[in-house]
Amino acid sequence: MDPLEGEASSGSVAYEPVSVKDVLVEMKDTAELLIDLSYSAVLHRNEALAREVLRLEERMDVLELRARMSLMMAVRNPDDAEQLAPVLGIVAAAGAISDAAGDIAKIVLEEMGLPEAMRVALPEAAETLVRGVVDADSPYVDRTLQDVDLESKTGVRIIALRRGTEWLLNPGPETTVEPDDVALLRGPVPAVEDVYEALSGCPYEVPSVEGEPIDDLERAVNTIVHMKNLSELAVDLAYSSVLFDSEGLAEEVRNLEVEVDALESRFEAWTLRAATDASDPVVLRGLIRLGSATEVISDAAVDISEGVLRDFDVHPVVRMAVEESDEIITRVEVEAGSDLDGIAIEAGVADAESTMSVIAIRRPEDGWILVGDTDAEIQAGDVLISKGTRTAADAFEALAGA
Known part of the structure; x- marks a missing residue:
């Protein structure tokens, strides 16, 4: 039995020897899922997703306490304290992300106020995230994810499963789908509708959108979506x-935090301007909360990397916790006349001798460009944030040099 089961609701957490690495891995995965779930809940007014956020937030509280206890037990001398201080910072930052996600979810659950025109202004998304409960008669029941093979057949991914109080984050090919599992699905809208019905036995109801867009509100919504992606x-x-x-x-984390701060200022201005066109300005309270919580998440990201910026040695337990995948994220600066200078990016992949996926570009005169949102052309001076294998990363860095 999972030692954390039931503790989130009981309020009592006793010390038990646990792997700090495993706790940090789960905190990292939980923080990333919390961000995704909380914004999906608020942008689509989905109370079921919002409640899952609060369940995960309780789980994170227990994980944070476990991590702190284990780290305190590990300190035996000043050298240990110096190496483990940044780890405590990472633990606290994950907790801050969790709290911010909970605040976002409460915008929906506490009916804090969100204008109906917000959903009219919401950008069309290529993918959506939905929550479904596995029906006993579903064709997916008692089959592994590898056997079901959803992603290759439909493009839909099961990004997490909740089984009672136990969370299965990043379920793998050997994970078996069981009746009454709560599944979080992400994928293209038409495909998600079909998978949801097969999984839950109920038709998927597309949220209705009513009302006319308000220009300033549309700018505010587009800005908050961009802030969420940057965070x-x-x-x-x-x-x-x-x-x-x-x-x-x-340093790029710091650059992103500065950009999010600037976007928050614009977001607040457009939200306040939108109040003049709103029949009840009080419904804009939720938007203000959303902007504030988003800024907290970007600040927490800086806290995670603080030890690196202050030139602390990375503790081995942190390296092991984050190094769970062969896929890595890299930063390269494109030199003039290099093989990447002038190359087009389509669907995130540069038209070059590389398999690296470009996530974002920081361009001196334009700021941050999220490649997932648009195709782009690489220019000299661009800083590319890319994802891929270690081998591909080395080759990509060589292509960026003159």
């Missing part, structure tokens, strides 16, 4: 900066 990227880069002890990646 997610900052968290990804922060963990990667710790893994590779990369001051360059840590």
